[in-house]
Amino acid sequence: MTLDIRHLAFAYDDERVLDGINLTAESGELLGLxxxxxSGKSTLLECCNRLLEPDSGTVSLGGTSVGDLVADERARRIGYVPQAESRAFPASVFETILQGRRPHGGWTPSDSDRAAVEATIDRLDLDGLATRNVGDLSGGQRQKVCLGRALVGDPSVLLLDEPTSALDLKHRLDVMDRILGEVRDGVAGLIAIHDLNLAARYCDRVALLSDGRVYAVGEPDVLTPETVRAVYDVEASVREHGDRRLVVPESPVDREPGGSPALDRPADTSVAGEPVATDD
Known part of the structure; x- marks a missing residue:
């Protein structure tokens, strides 16, 4: 299943947040935002699953516009993991993951729904926690429960909004390993992520957003000192460690008051031969 985003635009009132986004994620691929x-990362994810209605442009799954799908069909095809939830859950692990099966059969769970939850709990190593209140779990455990809720419906596309932002180093690696494993099983993954080194390690390709547009997209080697400087306004060095790319931030760019990063686009800014961002 291909997730295809074309000429997507969105604004909050008069503030343009997305401006002509073109991106594609294939089955088995993890694309990092x-x-x-x-810069528009969370807004883009919310437009992809129609939590927000784009002003223009299209998001399609396998050639079918997401906007043409009824809500339950959209929920069956797209698994969504929002940013880490800090509130206490008034539900058990089993009940929370079971919520992800509702689009498959309504509010009364079937035997197959319960079996799917049990299988998801098993593959995410949440055995022994099924009856625990989610609010009593650690941050890493809660994130795996949120991931399980998205995965239990067997989606074709997985949208993840900074799923590791509240986690320590060990749990970041654990959650990312789980995500990549699911993607490799044939899911198209789109993940908003702040940690450039996690993105370089786990993502097949990355797209750097700036001012609501795609500044550059490609394999992790697109993370150069020049692109980091332009997008983040930070001086950085980039080093190779085995087959991995490491981005080491050095210092904020020293600018005059009111200055802004230079956003001249690099020469290669295309996706499948098309412009990364367009004005139409």
């Missing part, structure tokens, strides 16, 4: 706060 990078960029500073306010």
């Amino acid at each position: 990078l960029g500073p706060n306010g």
Whole structure:
């Protein structure tokens, strides 16, 4: 299943947040969305599953517009993991993951729904926690429960909004390993992520967003000192460690008051031969 985003635009009132986004994620591929706060990452994910209605442009799954799908069909095809939830859940692990089966059969769970929850709990190593209140779990355990809720419906596309932002190093790696394993089983993954090194390690490709547009997209080697400087306004060095790319931030760019990063686009800014961002 291919997730195809074309010419997507969105604004809050008069503030343009997304401006002509073109991106594609294939089955088995994890595409990382990078960029500073306010660059449009979360908004893009919410437009992809119609939590927000785009002003223009299309998001399609396997050639079918997401906007043409009824709500339950959209929920069956797209699994969504929002940013880490800090509130206490008034439900058990089993009940929370079971919520992800509702689009498959309504509010009364079937035997197959319960079996799917049990299988998801098993593959996420949540055995022994099924009856625990989610609010009593650690941050890493809660994130795996949220991931399970998205996966239990067997989606074709997985949208993840900074799923590791509230986790320590060990749990970040654990959650990312789980995500990549699910993607490799044939899911198209789109993940908003702040940690450039996690993105370089786990993502097949990355797209850097700036001012609501795609500044550059490609394999992790697109993370160069020049692109980091332009998008984040930070001086950085980039080093190779085995087959991995490491981005080491050095210092904020020293600018005059009121200055802004230079956003001249690099020469290769295309996706499948098309412009990354367009004005139409």
